[in-house]
Amino acid sequence: MAPNHGLVHLKEYDIKDSNVELIGSDLDHKVKYASAATEPAWNDGHVGLVPGIFVWRIENFAVVPVPKQAYGQFYDGDSYIVLHSQQIKKKKTDPAEETENEPPKLSHTIHFLLGAHTSQDEAGTAAYKTVELDEFLHGAATQHRELQARPSPGFLSLFPRVTFRRGGVASGFRHVPQDEEKDEEEILTLLRVFRNPSTSPGAGADAVIVYEVPAMWTSLDENDVFIVEQGASAGGKIWVWQGKKCSPMEKARAAQVVHDMKLAKRVDVEVVSQAEARSRVVVRMLGGGEEDGFGSLTAERPLVGSRPSSSASSSGGGAAGSRKLFKLSDESGRLEFGLVKENEVVLRGDLDGDDVFVLDDAGRTIWVWEGQGASKAEKATWLRVAQAYVRRLQGEQENGDAYLTPVAKVREGSESTAFLRVIGVA
Template sequence: MAPHNGLMHGTEYKVEGSNVELIGSDIDHRVKYVSAATEPAWNNGVVGVQPGLFVWRIEDFQVVPVSQSKIGIFYDGDSYIVLHSYKLGNSEKRLLGHEIYFWLGSHTSQDEAGTAAYKTVELDEFLQGTASQNREVQASPSLGFLNLFPQRITIRHGGVATGFTHVEETVEERAKAARKTMLLRVFKQPGVRSGQGIIVHEVEPVPSSLDDDDVFVLDAAGSDAVYVWQGRNCSPMEKAKAAEVAQDLLTPAHKDGVQVLAQDEGRSGVVVRLLEEAAGSQKPPAEATSSYRSARPVSQRQTVADAPKKTLWRLSDASGQLSFSLEREGSNAQLADFDTNDVFLWDDAGRMVWVWEGLGASGGERAQWLRVAQAYVQRLGAQAGLRELPPMGKVREGYESNAFLLSLQA
């Protein structure tokens, strides 16, 4: 398998209309063809039996386990499936609850995204339909997803070869990748639990990527040190995590170890000069500027001023025809508002859209929820002017996730 470094980015994957049109498509048939009657990834004697965090990456239509030491590292050219299994209450039967997330990198391919979506449904079936299902997008992750990684989540450039488009590396490309300059941005995502939510995101190694509010770790090609550049407004937690990241990058070639530079120190200009050299700048060596501003590569999900109110919708075919009707608006819903005979869509004011499936829902209702929910979030984004479409999750009656229950109380 080709390594991550040096792989070219594909076309940026547009997730707004993803995975719905794949049903019954060539991708769907290919996935079904290559999928064994019993998926080895799920049948290891641990999945569905023991609590824990499990991660798989999609490689050539196959679900490949990510080693425990690599959990929390994602590549923007790939698609992943993440399973969080946890104990339910204090039951002596050791019953488990399950949350499934399929994570789509911004440069993942159509076949990888389709496989991740399909295999997510398959994993839910393996868990007897008790898991919540959540779609995660690289540029705007949900807080529930970030909370799964108490240390940090790292997003790097690159990806494995895909089932349809194989990316081959030449010897020259591999050598160039080994010498490349890498700049990592370290920041805390607002709203995540205290002590969590640190994101380490690879960014373009240029001076304009710097920002006063965050910490940056620079591993420059040919440099004898790994540099930590601390923005003047960064937090102690960001400083601490950046130090850990820098230590992880050290190799015998880094004879000078880790060099920590505060933005307002005169010597912090060495980071700017190294970035300009990496970009091939012909300008004279630059000094650090008084201030840097750049948009974070991961945005915080927020509603806008004219975003819709909290709403509860019912999807039902009890009348003989499938209908989608408003049940409640402007206030929190209660579990008692959900009818076991139907499917419901709970819109938490644009922050998250949940689908709740009743145990007595008809086959038609269960078959149509994905199409209806996808159309709903697209319309919501267009009408409310949301920068990012809200994340979407699905739960089943009696197996509601903590994130879903909290959304009813917020």
């Protein structure tokens, strides 16, 4: 019996919905602070104390560390939390003021990644635990909501290679740990290897994506490299299919992926180019007929580029250069959310430390800036307001992808470099 038969599927999380309605309330902060103090994942003697990358996966509401050798490998049925702690460069000071054994000062960025088929429980736990981790780090972390369909360049830059495979802890999809044998010997796996699709320069621009796609010949694209892994009954061979327009870098990166797979599985590898007649073997292996695959082969890449599509630009998602700044304030006695600036340069002086601001950076990222003097109500409402704004953008689009817009939050005094670049400070 196939491994997904007879299993009960948890309700899949609709990425367009809000799953964090209670985040930010005064009670929520108290509960999280108390919970964080006893959360084993945060209290390992390293989190918040030493620089580095830490990755956890949500398993049955628990935060479970991912082995370091599996960093960068994700399953589409799961949700993850990734912490990146960096040492802050010290300013030149009087040597007499320096003390030995002083712990390094760190800046923190938290990414919670929602797989394309993660469950509501997992998505909610990842979001909730992310805020708890921020509490553990004394509220100094920048928080990023990451979606599998559009991971941010900053997230991709954390790993030399990012892999998205089918499967998950609580889903009915196939999930085979590396140290276990496959239940189905005839499983045929197709991996697509390509560079980061982001058109934005900077972090993550050279990241390599390895993405499992449907094992069909129509998944092939002449611009990329594909890896076909045959099941044990077919000899366990690995095939590399190079599209005729793929780049030398994609060939090189695919070779690295295959090298690692070969070492782990001890199987034979054969490389074929689309231009070779031999490449027809791969097309037939993936279900194609004798007449299939002779013309141009194109298949949409599984990741959406980080810049908004034309539909998003025309519907309020923002075109390049058009930004919108909103203020969330209860100064009048009730919470109000209003537009402050549109199609203008946003400056640091536009941000009042007594309020919360939402900056739509031309559809690239929705930034939430929380002033140190913001009220409890403002702090409790920021994420609901940000997600409501994203839903409004989605409603203005027809078959658009505004719901994929990254959402990030920073606090006054602990702003990330990426945010400071947006407002022209860094």
